[in-house]
Amino acid sequence: MLNPYAILMKRILLLLLLMIIGTAVHSQVIYETFRSIKLDQNRDLKIQLPRNYDTNEKKIYPLIIVLDGDYLFEPMAGNVDYFSYWEDMPESIVVGIVQDKTRMEDCRYDEAEFLPVNKGAQFFEFIGQELLPYLNQTYRTAELKIIVGHDYTSNFINYFLFKENPIFQAYINLSPELAPPMADRISNILTTSSQELWYYLATATNDADNIKKNLIALDENLSVIENPEVNYSFDNFNESSHYTLVGRAIPRALESIFEMYRPISKRTYKEVILPLETSPFEWLVDLYKTTEKLYGIKRQIRVNDFIAVSTALIKNENWDELEPLGKLATKEHPETMLGHYFLGMHYEQIGEPKKAMRAYENGFLLNEVAFLTKDYMLDKVNKIKEDFGW
Structure with missing residues (x-):
């Protein structure tokens, strides 16, 4: 059991800590x-x-x-x-x-x-x-x-x-x-x-x-x-x-x-992007151009927004649009494997397995992001090798 002096010292230290935290918050x-x-x-x-x-x-x-x-x-x-x-x-x-x-x-x-x-x-x-x-x-x-x-x-x-x-x-x-x-x-x-x-x-x-x-x-x-x-x-x-x-x-x-600034929501994905008859890739580019005009701020396209558009492309089997999406993702997030994954999916689905494997291998060397891991990219490479006996 702590003696009264120890209790007092603990209270003083706690008070000092709270004062420091308060000062840190206040200094903002x-x-x-x-x-x-x-x-x-x-x-x-x-x-x-x-x-x-x-x-x-x-x-x-x-x-x-x-x-x-x-x-x-x-x-x-x-x-x-x-x-x-x-x-x-x-x-x-x-x-x-x-x-x-x-x-x-x-x-x-x-x-x-x-x-x-x-x-x-x-x-x-x-x-x-x-x-x-x-x-x-x-x-x-x-x-x-x-x-x-x-x-x-x-x-x-x-x-x-x-x-x-x-x-x-x-x-x-x-x-x-x-x-x-x-x-x-x-x-x-x-x-x-x-x-x-x-x-x-x-x-x-x-x-x-x-x-x-x-x-x-x-x-x-x-x-x-x-x-x-x-x-x-x-x-x-x-x-x-x-x-x-x-x-x-x-x-x-x-x-x-700031309605247009927020990340693409599940509702926007279902009600806007998925049923689009025009290009989802162009829709994404136009969205960021519009928000730049509205708010006067140029910003990096979010990983979340890339994934939302790519999910719609994959679901609708719109493989061609994965190529410009992958190139843009590589430009916006060059340190991650995101763009290379999109490119790999594009090449894989249009029947160019060597280019697909190369894209996945390039992505494997970069940082993991969202659901994309090194193991996942390696599995994609190995699956192509297995399918073609390489």
């Missing part, structure tokens, strides 16, 4: 004070950089601006880190603007034109003319910019839609308390926009009655818009309140915005 977020000329005051920022940001010196990242950063930054930053860890969205830079003492003045609009006025106009210029240029200059930001707000600040983020070339491409509106003409303005802009936009809107059954009523009416207008440039999504969460809906809406918004 940078706290900055930004001097704004437009506002003539300092503004506190919270900045979360992606994991391994410092080691990936050529990589660029989408930028997410979070208003109400004093309480909205942490749930947004946590979800972004989680989603990007599982590759359901690109790693992103998250910046929260602390507004606990200034939000009403920051987002003030006049009662005649319902446009930013006084400090509200200055705050609008601060974001567009000071903060974004600073962040673009200081950090490796991609073209895609997202802005997030809650109730009063959510109304404010929509003013950026009014610009001819909006500086934000995606808007996450969490129970916005809309100015009187804002609903019509949003509907008009999303109807006529010629630029790719993502627009997410959320309310809840226990939201404030006036907000919920206005947002349901707005959704009725937005849901019938037929603009291919606009990606619109709406949620009315059951049994959530004005505040608790935030925890449910943020992941839903990220799923909506």
